[in-house]
Amino acid sequence: MKIDVDAFAPTGKLRASINLGNPILANVDPKTGEPFGVSIDLARAFAERLGVELELVVFDSAGKSVQAVGEERADFGFFAVDPLRGEKIAFTAPYVLIEGFYLVHQDSPIQTNDEVDQPHNRVVVGKGSAYDLFLTRELKKAPIVRAPTSPAVVQTFLEQGLEVAAGVKQQLEADARQIAGLRLLGERFMVIQQAMGVPKSRGEAAALALREFVEEMKASGFVADALRKHGIAGASVAPAA
Structure with a gap:
């Protein structure tokens, strides 16, 4: 489906909320100080899909990362699915x-x-x-x-x-x-279902586009490859929705 870029990047940049509190999905390179991990790989792939510049908005805890998306200080993020968080955030199916x-x-x-x-x-x-x-x-x-x-x-x-x-x-x-x-x-x-999420205020079309992106990334082997590349053991690719 055609993605409404303005719904995801109203500031002109795609702001991804990154939680460094979960080392399975995101870490910081001690030499460069740059974040890396499965969630960063997915964020970059989604920015490429939209054809916009990616900005990583980095936090040290899940709570802060969720709050940033809920308050639209970030355009999307990577979270464990939870009903309380779902009040403001539209989740995809889990990817990990x-x-x-x-x-x-x-x-x-x-x-x-x-x-x-x-x-x-x-x-x-x-x-x-x-x-x-x-x-x-x-x-x-x-x-x-x-x-x-x-x-x-x-x-x-x-x-x-x-x-x-x-x-x-x-x-x-x-x-x-x-x-x-x-x-x-x-x-x-x-079992924690790690998913991507977008503010519900961005509309159902944006939520659907993100859900379809996640399903494609699972089906193509992108998520599995990212887990292998970053040496992540003990986490598994979630089944298709």
Whole structure:
């Protein structure tokens, strides 16, 4: 379908909201300081499709990235699908599926996910992350502690002597390899559907165009190639919508 460029880039540039809080999708090159990753590859491909200049609007947390799109300080972004976020943002179908896991101290009595939701278990999450939104709804007894960003979850977990950390499996595994005395529980507590999104105020035609773009990128192998190129293990291409 023909894409209305003005609906996506009213300022003349296509502003992509990038969340560095999810290392599976975006990181910063330590030498150049430039963002790179699967979401950046998709943003560039979409800008090329529209024939406009791309501007990366970079944030350190999902909450800030979502807010930028909801307030139209960015034209589209990359988020975990969530009903609360869907009030202002029109989501595509997911392009990548990521697992959420719990991390505990090696000597913790907690062995299964079912044992987490207890009043004495404080669960730390990245503020505004998909885990924060999901666990705020799902946990009935366990108090939630919010770290400033998702990469700061394990640091907060250790500094405050908390019982449980929740986050991206790969990030928690990497932290557990570097820090002795930590272990992941044996099963995921959620599957995160990573999608693209555009402000609902841009109209249904814009939302449909973005949805079709994502389906094409999955079907063509673009997303799978991006995951391989960036060495991402543990995340999978989402099925066709």
